[in-house]
Amino acid sequence: MSASGFATRLIALTRKETRQMLRDRSNLIVGLLLPVVLILLFGYGLSFDVKDARVTVVLEDSSPTARNAVAGMRGSPYLAPAWATSMAEAEQMIRAGQTDAILRVPGDFSRRLAAGDAQLQLLLNGVDSNTAATIEGYVSGALAIPAQQQADRAGNKPSGVASVVVVQRMWFNEAGESTWYLVPGLVVLVMTLIGAFLTSLLVAREWERGTLESLFVTPVRPLELVLAKLAPYIVIGAIDLAMCLLAARYLFDVPMRGSLWVIILASLLYLMVSLGLGLFISATTRNQFAASQMALLTSFMPAMMLSGFVFDLRNVPVVIQVVSKVLPATHFMGLIKTLFMAGDYWPDILRDCAILALYAVVLIAATRRSLKKKLD
């Protein structure tokens, strides 16, 4: 009797939640359309890579040696060099925002190169320091190529100058493509958005419309209410996850070096955490407006800023590091990036999944408690 009653009620409530979800157009837009927009935005629109950076080269020394030194600039796909005749002209361009950097080859370059202490001047537009740092890297790389060739050509002829060459390799993200780490992060953002934001309205709406009061005075049990509210949104979350993974694989060519099933399992686990958080906020605030604000502030914003999505957490103050460690999003962010780019590393997988599972259980239990069928 009791078990069959549980099943009947759970099915009835789940059916009700599903119908309500399907009939609420704004819900579906947030649930299914917004993730598509986010995927396209983050995949195509957002990139920390700098392509065709505008570098103005000022050749005050027009000797072949000097020309040869900056020849590498032309071959790089990341740089779009332009040529200026005077430093004054170039400075004017950087002020007007027409160029991102100035590479100055001083008039005594050839002479000093022969003497072994040649210098080039690189002026960067520091308004966007991230871009500036990236361009600096590109330019150094481009300049290193002819230097390398020269060294090779010189062969083992002692040149009089000892030269140490750093051979750079970026592991896991060999090309340094930002899409590769943005897209796995996108999975975190989408799961957070669907989970916390959509569910944050569910219980609060019932409090506001007075439907819970009627529902409470029936044989319904709090756990049934919670499970029925989770069910349809797990489906939505799963659809979104599938969209993210397909986009990652086929649109953005992000590698998936970990096992697919581990990626899916970990994502669903995080989805549960996120849904649980949304429901808990909803059940305790009892107000749709407050609940959606809270959900945004406690889940989506931190997932964006503090989870290591964009900013490296080791560079932030200790207090924020502690805060970020508390966030479930941080654990999932680390896990999903590792899974996508590095592969299955079991100690991390087990630890992070255990943490996420703990969060999910605690949040769902807390929601159940807050729906304990009392109005006061």
Next chain:
Amino acid sequence: MNGAEITVSVEALRKTFEAPDGGAVAAVDGISMTVRAGELTALVGPDGAGKTTLMRMIAGLLKIDAGSLRVLGLDVAADPQSVQDRISYMPQRFGLYEDLSVQENLDLYADLHGVPQQERRDRFARMLEMTDMARFTERPAGKLSGGMKQKLGLACTLVRSPDLLLLDEPSVGVDPLSRRDLWKIVQQLVDEEHLSVIVSTAYMDEAERCAQVFVMNRGRLLAEGAPETLRTRAQGLTFTATPSEGMPARELQARLIDAPDRIIDAVPSGGSVRFIRQPETDDARLRDLLHDAPIEPRPEELEDAFMMLLRQEEAEVATALTDQPASEPASAQADQDKPVIVVRDLVRKFGDFTAVASTSFDVARGEIFGLLGPNGAGKTTTFRMLCGLLPATSGHLEVAGLNLRTARAAARGRIGYVSQKFALYGNLSVRENLEFFGGAYGLRGKRLKTRVAASLEQFGLDPSAQSGILPAGYKQRLAMATGLIHQPDILFLDEPTSGIDPLARRAFWRTITALAGGGVTIIITTHFMEEAEYCDRIAIQDAGRVLALGTPRDVRQQAGDAGVMDMNSAFIAIVEQGRAKHDAKEAAA
């Protein structure tokens, strides 16, 4: 049902809440009572009496602070779920899922209560027939009218026959027709299934149907007993006075209610005034008050006993407030005879739907004009057009001599508006609200100051009190004061009395009649049909059409033969006649 004869037994029950000002309020303050099984039991009392709190405690929805509460032989505090498995509860605002259809709502509750399929079929058929909703099963609950929603709520609570049915003010905000239908359903189930029902209500005619009545006020029990027994408290004190020819009943009523030393209560009814005299007063002093109006004894009713109980309480708690507003409209006294409001062939359509169909009427200066009608009749739409909040689709509309099509802003300056909901700023003080609304109406400087001071005095308001935490009756006064701050010629009141208790309502109407006496024209909508008796003229609307227009007496006559009929039955009769006529026309066409 355990063979027990008692469904609910309450002992020294207490429940306190935190008051808005931080203190504690005892919503239920040491109540003891016993409710018998198999019959209808009523909880009556003014707003804030503690009826809803008590209901919720019986339903196991609130923690108990002190005392004991047993429902169906079970301790509610210890095992609320077992109680909730066996009872059905309809809260004041039944939580229908508006995006689910009628059938889906019913299915949900049937599933939750575990009603077997074969039983369900019969039950649904019966419920849909009783609520007259078989045609609407596919319609989303959100698209039903207020009365229909309430009926669906009742049907959802009755998907199975409970051991105890709790109804919390099922008829609040419901028009007389839907109210009658609701009670028909409940009565039928009590007769056929010996259902035990506890119903809380503010309507005495509803309490009169019950076997047992508990009168509550301020969290305490004032009296209990069968309606017949309770009624005897007013025995020998109840009379009807007939005003002399040409004198409106409300004028006589005003005179009587202003003499609390001699009169306990007085209300206009059917062209006369029903009153209760103070037992101590002598006949000579009574005759002084009545002048030559002939009086006749009338049988006492539950309402009389209820008013007596409340008056006694009130006298103990605080001296009654006597507001004698002396307000005169700012405009000149000229063109006395010209109507203040002229409505000609007014039409309002929303798409294909005609909310108001070709409506015409005039309202004279100083008149109290009532707009009555069932939920969804077009009252609110008419009202909004008159206030200039909504443009008319076609027709002529003139307010205070100004055409609303061409001079809407100017017309608005001449009218005051009190909305149904408390539309003032809750976190501002009384004075700040008055000053803000005065400023919004263009008052400033010295004139604003004197108007605010006058309003504070006129309505007996504390200027520094925070508006949001005033008791309902005082919020009502503040709303009136802001509506009148710019001394308008016309005051619009949209269901001003829903949710305030009978005493506050008497005081409210006293203010209204005084304002009308001072020359302010009043347009009012209400769900309380007996309040139509205060109006000079009323219009009854249904489905956008005006079915009756005239003095309360005219309207009663139009409804049927004798003048003995009360306004409530007159209203029902007129709406039903109107619908029958309309249906016949449709059939012919």
